[in-house]
Structures are given as structure tokens and as C-alpha cells.
Amino acid sequence: MDKIAVYPGSFDPPTNGHIDLINRALTIFDRIIVAVIDNPSKRALFTLQEREGLLKEILSENNRIKVESFSGLLVDFVDEHKAIAILRGLRAVSDFEYEFQMALMNRRMKPQINSVYLMPSTEFSYLSSSLIREIFSLGGCIDGLVPDRVKSELGRKLNRNQLNGNVD
Numbered sequence: 001m002d003k004i005a006v007y008p009g010s011f012d013p014p015t016n017g018h019i020d021l022i023n024r025a026l027t028i029f030d031r032i033i034v035a036v037i038d039n040p041s042k043r044a045l046f047t048l049q050e051r052e053g054l055l056k057e058i059l060s061e062n063n064r065i066k067v068e069s070f071s072g073l074l075v076d077f078v079d080e081h082k083a084i085a086i087l088r089g090l091r092a093v094s095d096f097e098y099e100f101q102m103a104l105m106n107r108r109m110k111p112q113i114n115s116v117y118l119m120p121s122t123e124f125s126y127l128s129s130s131l132i133r134e135i136f137s138l139g140g141c142i143d144g145l146v147p148d149r150v151k152s153e154l155g156r157k158l159n160r161n162q163l164n165g166n167v168d
């Protein structure tokens, strides 16, 4: 039976750090389901549909990867898709506390599902979607940190927001 991992996240926007993690996970799991979530505690720049669409475009060449959006309990989504693991990234110690809490709570709800943590290449270990949004909106260079498609969508999105006076 295929070993499937669910990789949940906001992906607002997807970065090369996310992609690095997916590529590493593909050496361990047969299939990865990228699960795009609407995190109510984070105000998103891209809509859920935009984030899902971007990830589909970026990852479409690999038939071992599927992209879906979801709401609700992550462990239920994992179960429904017959996945055995939740994949998350650990960039620095600062990620640990939140991830530890989530992993133990998820395990309490579904003990058979394990959380698996991978570390990205060091060149992406300081990278986050929020930093990308901030640097780009201030005119900084994000080449090599996000796929080209994401860079052009950021350009379109931030231009539109500036025209509408909506930029944070």
C-alpha cells in the first residue's frame, strides 16, 4: 500500500522552502498531499483558491503530489485520505514549541497518525512566507527564494492592492 503523507500549511505564498521540504519527503513517502488551509489566525494575502491554484501549477509535473484545500480537523483529513503521516518543517528552535504542541494534540486524537518533521536546506532555513511578503512589498529581491510564478503573482497582487490602497 502507498505510504501517503499530508503536508498542511497556509502557503501564503508557496516558497522554495516548501518545495525543498516536499522533495525531501518524496524520498520517504510514495505520495504527498499538500493540504492548503485557511488559518483564521493569519490574515492571508492570497485567497485559498489562489494558493491552491499556485501550488497546483508549481507541482503539477509530479503525479506523486496532489494539492487540495481543506477546512476542519487535520487528523480527519489525514484519515479520509488514508495517509499515515503529517509532514511539517522545522526551520529553527522557534518552530519547535508550536509544532510539539500540535503533534501531541493530533496524536491524542488519532494515535495511529505520526507527525514527521524535516529540515530544509540551510539556504531556506530562514525563509518564511511572511518574510517574503514583507521583503517583496518593500521592493527587496526575492529571486531564488520563490518559484518565478509566485514572484509574478506577488507583483500582480501587490500592485493591485497598492492601487486599491489595501497594502498592510
Ligand code: ADP
Pocket: 008, 009, 010, 011, 012, 015, 016, 017, 018, 021, 039, 042, 087, 088, 089, 090, 091, 095, 119, 120, 124, 125, 126, 127, 128, 129
Ligand atoms: P502554517 O501557517 O501552517 O505555518 P506555512 O505555509 O507557514 O503554514 O508553513 C507550512 C509548513 O511548512 C510548516 O511546517 C512550516 O514549518 C514549513 N515551512 C515553511 N517555510 C519553510 C521553509 N523555508 N523551509 C522548510 N519548511 C518550511
